[in-house]
Amino acid sequence: MCSYVIETKRLTKKYGEQTAVNAVNIHVEKGRIYGLLGRNGAGKTTIMKMILGLTPVTSGEIDVLGQNIKGREKRVYPRIGAIIETPGFYPNLTGTENLEIFAKLRGTAAPNAVKNALDIVGLPYRDKKLFSKYSLGMKQRLGIANAILHDPELLILDEPTNGLDPIGIAVVRDFIKDLSTERGKTILISSHILSEIALLADDVGIIDHGVLLEENSMETLKRKNSKYILLQVSDIPKTSLVLERQFGVTDYSVQDDHSLRIYNTSLDMAAVNKALVVQDVAVISSQLCNDTLEDYFKKITGGEGIA
Amino acid sequence: MTIIFTEILKWKRNKTVWGIFILTAILGVFAVERACNISRSSPLMDSFGDLYTLAFKNLTSLFLPIVLGMFATTLFFDEQKNDTLKGLLIIPVSKAQLYFSKIAVVILMSLGLCLFTFVICIVGGLIAGGFTDLNTETILQAGLLFLAGGALIPVAMLPIIFLATLSKGYILPIGAVLLYLVPVVLVPSQLMGLHPLASVMGIYPHISPAAIEMANSWTGNAVITASPMTCSVSLLAIGIISIIVSVIVLQKKTF
Ligand SMILES: Nc1ncnc2c1ncn2[C@@H]1O[C@H](COP(=O)(O)OP(=O)(O)OP(=O)(O)O)[C@@H](O)[C@H]1O
Numbered sequence: 001m002c003s004y005v006i007e008t009k010r011l012t013k014k015y016g017e018q019t020a021v022n023a024v025n026i027h028v029e030k031g032r033i034y035g036l037l038g039r040n041g042a043g044k045t046t047i048m049k050m051i052l053g054l055t056p057v058t059s060g061e062i063d064v065l066g067q068n069i070k071g072r073e074k075r076v077y078p079r080i081g082a083i084i085e086t087p088g089f090y091p092n093l094t095g096t097e098n099l100e101i102f103a104k105l106r107g108t109a110a111p112n113a114v115k116n117a118l119d120i121v122g123l124p125y126r127d128k129k130l131f132s133k134y135s136l137g138m139k140q141r142l143g144i145a146n147a148i149l150h151d152p153e154l155l156i157l158d159e160p161t162n163g164l165d166p167i168g169i170a171v172v173r174d175f176i177k178d179l180s181t182e183r184g185k186t187i188l189i190s191s192h193i194l195s196e197i198a199l200l201a202d203d204v205g206i207i208d209h210g211v212l213l214e215e216n217s218m219e220t221l222k223r224k225n226s227k228y229i230l231l232q233v234s235d236i237p238k239t240s241l242v243l244e245r246q247f248g249v250t251d252y253s254v255q256d257d258h259s260l261r262i263y264n265t266s267l268d269m270a271a272v273n274k275a276l277v278v279q280d281v282a283v284i285s286s287q288l289c290n291d292t293l294e295d296y297f298k299k300i301t302g303g304e305g306i307a
Numbered sequence: 308m309t310i311i312f313t314e315i316l317k318w319k320r321n322k323t324v325w326g327i328f329i330l331t332a333i334l335g336v337f338a339v340e341r342a343c344n345i346s347r348s349s350p351l352m353d354s355f356g357d358l359y360t361l362a363f364k365n366l367t368s369l370f371l372p373i374v375l376g377m378f379a380t381t382l383f384f385d386e387q388k389n390d391t392l393k394g395l396l397i398i399p400v401s402k403a404q405l406y407f408s409k410i411a412v413v414i415l416m417s418l419g420l421c422l423f424t425f426v427i428c429i430v431g432g433l434i435a436g437g438f439t440d441l442n443t444e445t446i447l448q449a450g451l452l453f454l455a456g457g458a459l460i461p462v463a464m465l466p467i468i469f470l471a472t473l474s475k476g477y478i479l480p481i482g483a484v485l486l487y488l489v490p491v492v493l494v495p496s497q498l499m500g501l502h503p504l505a506s507v508m509g510i511y512p513h514i515s516p517a518a519i520e521m522a523n524s525w526t527g528n529a530v531i532t533a534s535p536m537t538c539s540v541s542l543l544a545i546g547i548i549s550i551i552v553s554v555i556v557l558q559k560k561t562f
Pocket residue numbers: 015020038039040041042043044045046047192562
């Protein structure tokens with residue numbers, strides 16, 4: 001009955017007195033990219049660590065791939081690939097040697113898995129360079145390669161583009177998208193960069209101070225925040241009729257008893273106003289709104305927002 | 308098995324390992340050098356037993372416990388320092404698996420160093436020459452002694468390895484190794500059956516005849532009251548307790 005790949009139920013984490021994650025219910029659907037968006041210290045990493053069993057859960061439950069995670073770690077974790085914060089590798093080994101160690105420990109990886117994974121992230125195979133001499137971006141790429149080594153169904157990526165240059169970010173973004181669209185992977189990704197999530201995610205969870213403020217599809221979120229005409233009128237049903245019959249407008253949404261949003265901003269509002277008056281509908285106000293996602297994010301987190 | 312193998316792979320290009328082997332070689336060469344310089348008519352060096360027990364003593368009395376303590380600390384601490392632990396845990400590799408594989412590596416290291424010194428002794432014995440009793444039987448006895456030392460000293464170090472799993476740095480375990488050694492150096496005979504490292508010393512004389520002389524010089528000819536049985540049981544018991552406590556503490560620890 002539940003088709004979620006990850007579902008948390010009132011997931012809570014306390015570090016002493018501080019509640020880092022507060023009764024969070026997230027729902028990650030199969031084959032989609034779920035973006036966990038929040039500012040520094042919002043609790044993104046902590047949620048991911050709890051899903052991966054790296055830190056104990058204070059209360060609440062986690063279901064992954066259709067089963068409650070508790071006691072089934074051995075069966076569930078091999079189906080997940082993850083990077084948490086900056087990836088850790090052995091500094092005295094090369095990238096290839098590092099991946100070979102992880103591949104051996106996993107035991108499930110295909111024979112040429114290491115080479116494939118390195119190819120995907122654009123790192124050379126059997127290069128002599130030691131991990132300790134890697135740049136931040138190379139380290140991050142190696143981390144991603146390690147996460148996809150065993151072809152997992154679910155990827156949990158904590159700020160995977162951290163430290164990458166703009167071109168690197170675009171490359172990683174493209175192949176994360178490919179993993180989802182072409183290979184049907186489910187991906188949970190966190191970021192504090194709104195534009196990144198906006199470009200990548202199908203669904204978004206906005207988290208602030210450990211509380212999940214909103215969970216919605218990107219489509220809905222974008223729609224909520226695109227350009228629209230906010231129309232406040234005395235009679236919504238009559239207005240709807242006028243809009244549909246006389247102007248052929250179907251792309252609008254009703255906000256409450258007295259206001260609706262029209263997403264076709266090129267509509268001749270003077271004509272609409274006239275038509276409404278004819279129908280005995282009082283037009284209280286009509287204004288063009290242009291909220292960006294960022295404005296929205298600021299509004300719901302009640303803070304200064306994020307870049 | 309794979310996990311032990313990968314533990315060894317992790318040490319590729321590591322300078323510490325080379326350093327340890329070079330120091331071990333130097334210690335072995337010291338013993339051989341003594342064998343070359345002391346006449347075969349002196350009771351100090353009139354048999355192959357004198358040579359190999361000297362080399363064995365050089366290796367196992369202080370050097371090996373210190374090296375193994377430090378090595379174990381690095382094994383556990385580096386996994387934390389390099390931040391590789393989370394990567395291993397989500398594979399998932401359990402903390403107990405990780406602990407046992409690292410213990411296995413410590414034992415392999417210990418056996419390796421003992422075997423290395425053993426080979427130096429044989430080669431050195433041939434080079435120094437004049438050992439009338441250098442034959443298969445004495446070589447076998449020497450081999451057994453080195454094998455026993457290589458296997459038992461890591462067991463005696465398990466309480467220190469417990470501290471290594473617990474601590475967040477190098478200082479505590481390395482300080483503890485030194486403190487651990489002091490009583491054994493001061494009063495070895497009284498501690499046999501109580502202190503693991505002293506217990507190991509109490510076991511050697513029952514493995515190789517030449518080790519009786521060695522144990523006497525160690526303890527200043529004190530009468531050893533503890534039986535080898537008491538020593539073995541105590542060594543094993545303390546080892547097992549250390550393992551259990553280590554695994555429990557590792558499970559509790561979060562990162
Ligand atoms: N081991 C810990 N002990 C105590 N508090 C912690 C610990 N780890 C995280 N916290 C606290 O929990 C809160 C959430 O941290 P978390 O790392 O999940 O944030 P985040 O959303 O990942 O932030 P960032 O964008 O900086 O990575 C923070 O206030 C942090 O101080």
